[in-house]
Amino acid sequence: MGGCISVIVPIFNVETYLGDCLRSLQIQSDADYEIILIDDGSTDGSPELAEAFRSNSDRCTLWRSSSNRGLGASRNKGVQLARGDFVCFVDADDVVSPDFLACLRDRQKITGASIVSGLIRRMTESGEVLGTRMIGDAPDVDPPLTVHERVLGLVNPSVACARLYRIGLLRDDACLFRDRIPHEDLFFTYKVLRNRDTADADEAVYFWRHREDSLSARITRAHVDVWLELKRDTDAFLTANQGSPREFALAARRSLMFVNGVLRKADEQQRLDVLEYLEGLSQEFGSLMMQDYDFVRHSEIKAIYLPKRLEKYLNDLGFS
Known part of the structure; x- marks a missing residue:
């Protein structure tokens, strides 16, 4: 056509x-x-x-x-x-x-x-x-x-x-x-x-x-589970395609922003179940969040905005 x-x-x-x-x-x-x-x-x-x-x-x-x-x-x-x-x-x-x-x-x-x-x-x-x-x-x-x-x-x-x-x-x-x-x-x-x-x-x-x-306005446990799958998928794609250090840092920022989105939407909707689930996720995969946080803070994109709510959440979990 x-x-x-x-x-x-x-x-x-x-x-x-x-x-x-x-x-x-x-x-x-x-x-x-x-x-x-x-x-x-x-x-x-x-x-x-x-x-x-x-x-x-x-x-x-x-x-x-x-x-x-x-x-x-x-x-x-x-x-x-x-x-x-x-x-x-x-x-x-x-x-x-x-x-x-x-x-x-x-x-x-x-x-x-x-x-x-x-x-x-x-x-x-x-x-x-x-x-x-x-x-x-x-x-x-x-x-x-x-x-x-x-x-x-x-x-x-x-x-x-x-x-x-x-x-x-x-x-x-x-x-x-x-x-x-x-x-x-x-x-x-x-x-x-x-x-x-x-x-x-x-x-x-x-x-x-x-x-x-x-x-896009609802947060469920299935949405939270996407976080880890997305990390794995993106790491595999960037590794296979020779991603730059900046791309890996941006992918780390995205992971953090995803967590922030869950926190913001779950809080607004008073979805305590999701917040509790996210806390459990942080206990199991908290080291990955910490790696992402440190990676962003020490990379060339360190000046790009991270929400204060997210930084407080990570600091409360000991990721300071």
């Missing part, structure tokens, strides 16, 4: 928000795109909404799973079905601007980049767009952090959405999404960005909806 862009939308029990998402995709100013809806075993009205949209659109494909396999598996299936030269991922509870695809495509044509990233704005659950960006100011590091390094160190959020990818990058086994694991973007995004020619589109084109009941 030439320069077609395949937009992959995983769906699972999002009937309240799915209509907004699909309407935003329907009115794109770019004419050369297809929409691939992947229903991941929804049990609400999402399948009916998706089917109604498909039946009224000549550019939409709908694939349905009989069971819930997870976001990673849904995205991988979408990549398998994609017919375009480029791929974008859009979460079914988010919305995009009318120029979302046109903006990313124009930037790709100008730069020839394999990956183009658009700006993300936060949005309330009711759909009010907030002024804050998802990406903060660049830290003062010499040489400056690359896009890959910023994502690896969680200086920027590790999101797969709001980016345009050449399809070939996603058909490499190393860049498939992990199945049945929370925080699958953490295992994917830094890998696909590493050693790629990338570009940024300086327009807010993607609007991320903050939901109180979303996976």
Whole structure:
């Protein structure tokens, strides 16, 4: 399909928000795109909404799973079905601007980049767009952090959405999404960005909806368990690909920031069970946390911000 862009939308029990998402995709100013809806075993009205949209659109494909396999598996299936030269991922509870695809495509044509990233704005659950960006100011590091390094160190959020990818990058086994694991973007995004020619589109084109009941807003023991798996996976990847000392230090920072995220979200939701579980994890793997903390403090990225709450938590555990 030439320069077609395949937009992959995983769906699972999002009937309240799915209509907004699909309407935003329907009115794109770019004419050369297809929409691939992947229903991941929804049990609400999402399948009916998706089917109604498909039946009224000549550019939409709908694939349905009989069971819930997870976001990673849904995205991988979408990549398998994609017919375009480029791929974008859009979460079914988010919305995009009318120029979302046109903006990313124009930037790709100008730069020839394999990956183009658009700006993300936060949005309330009711759909009010907030002024804050998802990406903060660049830290003062010499040489400056690359896009890959910023994502690896969680200086920027590790999101797969709001980016345009050449399809070939996603058909490499190393860049498939992990199945049945929370925080699958953490295992994917830094890998696909590493050693790629990338570009940024300086327009807010993607609007991320903050939901109180979303996976990103909930912390469970399964999410805590991801910490160790992510450490192992990243160490193996960087070792196999001759990662630099700075990359290993950024990976250590990400591990610490992951713990901070668990602390922050669990505290806000009064999830004492998760906090107790994290305490148990720190007793078993506390030496790994201490190694990460020391590694960051004595590395070239030592000036990059670490939350005071996290440092207090580590100090209380004896990691001073």
